[in-house]
Amino acid sequence: MKKKTIPVLLMMVIGNLLAITLLSSCGEPERPLPKPKGYFRIDLPEKDYVKVDTVEKYAFDVPGYAVLTHDPLSPEEKNWVNVELPDFKASIHLTHKVVKGNLSEYLEDVHTMLTKHLQKANGMHDSLIVNPEQRVYGMLIEMDGKGVATPLQFYLTDSTANFVRGALYFNFVPNNDSMQPVIDYLRQDIDRMIGTFEWK
Numbered sequence: 001m002k003k004k005t006i007p008v009l010l011m012m013v014i015g016n017l018l019a020i021t022l023l024s025s026c027g028e029p030e031r032p033l034p035k036p037k038g039y040f041r042i043d044l045p046e047k048d049y050v051k052v053d054t055v056e057k058y059a060f061d062v063p064g065y066a067v068l069t070h071d072p073l074s075p076e077e078k079n080w081v082n083v084e085l086p087d088f089k090a091s092i093h094l095t096h097k098v099v100k101g102n103l104s105e106y107l108e109d110v111h112t113m114l115t116k117h118l119q120k121a122n123g124m125h126d127s128l129i130v131n132p133e134q135r136v137y138g139m140l141i142e143m144d145g146k147g148v149a150t151p152l153q154f155y156l157t158d159s160t161a162n163f164v165r166g167a168l169y170f171n172f173v174p175n176n177d178s179m180q181p182v183i184d185y186l187r188q189d190i191d192r193m194i195g196t197f198e199w200k
Contacts, residue, residue, distance in 0.1 A: 055096075060194075079095075092193070122144045123145070129154070136158065152183065
């Protein structure tokens with residue numbers, strides 16, 4: 001009789017210890033954690049390009065989803081145009097100036113504008129543009145940072161008669177972290193514009 005009682009008692013003790021261990025390991029119920037910050041999915045259209053030949057002083061390719069408009073704030077400047085990108089609520093502003101021995105002034109203006117933007121930027125990367133066949137020379141500037149008004153800017157010149165400055169703007173306050181895929185996508189369009197740019 002004693003032999004049978006010890007295993008039953010032992011089993012009961014082990015069972016109780018196991019139950020206590022399981023219950024104590026559960027602790028407090030888990031508190032729900034906030035979901036991590038996410039961004040909206042952005043569908044990017046297929047690339048196709050068309051030649052813009054309606055500006056008096058220059059021509060270039062734009063993406064098929066772009067709309068070319070004259071700058072409404074400067075109606076007297078016929079060579080100032082906006083490449084509107086409605087799918088992205090963005091536009092590329094192009095301004096043209098005639099060079100008359102004052103190219104250094106225009107380059108200084110670009111430098112001044114960049115200095116203002118650098119206050120909010122985390123960094124800047126620039127690339128030289130050299131196309132001797134079309135006499136197109138300049139620089140493409142990329143700005144990194146959340147508060148940067150224009151993440152991509154460029155200027156082009158033939159160094160003797162024409163100077164064009166371009167800048168990508170969004171029609172809202174962009175968070176460049178979430179917009180980076182769009183900025184990279186539009187960078188390809190700007191590269192195409194620069195690569196096909198020609199003076200008339």
